[in-house]
Amino acid sequence: MNTTFTEPAKKHLGQNFLHERGEIDKIVQAVDPQPGDAIVEIGPGQGALTFPLLRKHGALTAIEFDRDLHAPLQAAARAHGTLRLIEGDVLGVDFTALAAEMAPAGGQIRLVGNLPYNLSSPILFHALDHAAAVRDMHFMLQKEVVERMAAGPGSKVYGRLSVMLQAYCAVTPLFIVPPGAFRPAPKVDSAVVRLVPKPPAQVEVADHRTFANVVRAAFGQRRKTLRNALNGVADTARIEAAGLRADARAEQVEVAGFVRLANLLAGG
Structure with missing residues (x-):
């Protein structure tokens, strides 16, 4: 009907x-x-x-x-x-x-x-x-x-x-x-x-807010490398400590990579 x-x-x-x-x-x-x-x-x-x-x-x-x-x-x-x-x-x-x-x-x-x-x-x-x-x-x-x-x-x-x-x-x-x-x-x-x-x-994300901030910043200016896009959020040493290349762009990074970086930052 x-x-x-x-x-x-x-x-x-x-x-x-x-x-x-x-x-x-x-x-x-x-x-x-x-x-x-x-x-x-x-x-x-x-x-x-x-x-x-x-x-x-x-x-x-x-x-x-x-x-x-x-x-x-x-x-x-x-x-x-x-x-x-x-x-x-x-x-x-x-x-x-x-x-x-x-x-x-x-x-x-x-x-x-x-x-x-x-x-x-x-x-x-x-x-x-x-x-x-x-x-x-x-x-x-x-x-x-x-x-x-x-x-x-x-x-x-x-x-x-x-x-x-x-x-x-x-x-x-x-x-x-x-x-x-x-x-x-x-x-x-x-x-x-x-x-x-x-x-x-x-769910491997340790802190939702930190993760959301990292992802938002990374994709905020897609043409920029992580080093530049994350300026003020994560320095080169932190990016590389998470196993990521600082000269990579956000669209090249898998989900797990963003999770690792955000967890590293959340842990101080």
Whole structure:
């Protein structure tokens, strides 16, 4: 049963509503909701993904910024399951507190969503801040963003996003979604990606803030060598002590190299 509605997309909110049934089914299959899962959808929009997830799982929490969508979402959701809506900006939602509420006794939430193109990176970094409370994430983003997320050293698109995400998560691109699957159709391809946070014992970063500062500085001016890009953050002796070449550029350094340097700096 298709009970999506046709509230017009708002360009200033970066809304592109998914409507292609085949692509929606592929996303639901990738998420594979199981009994007892605490699923949180970011930006349900017109419910294209929300309602199939509800039919499969029975209950869902969704975070929606656009208050004009709340009443029609709630009304349409009743035919499929129990929808709890949180109104507001996802960047202001404490995922750790939400996990404690939805999945007590140390449980975790599962994040799902068609992320607005203009907010995808901030949302990813926000989720990363709460990685210990998140079991996995299935997001649809611009294809080029997914390529950056999964890129390895030496790639032209390997950068801050690649390093920060891969230090804390396993990143797996799943499939491409064409523009025609959305209304209105964007001018770029989209892609679905799975992120699985590493268990805390497997995260080798000693201090998150130091690591984030090192990675940000290193990629702040991509054409510069580490010696110059990290001026004021790490001197040549520290860079080389971490097993890195001071004349290398950030895009040549693997994730583990940034972790070693940040840990060295964090240790004094």
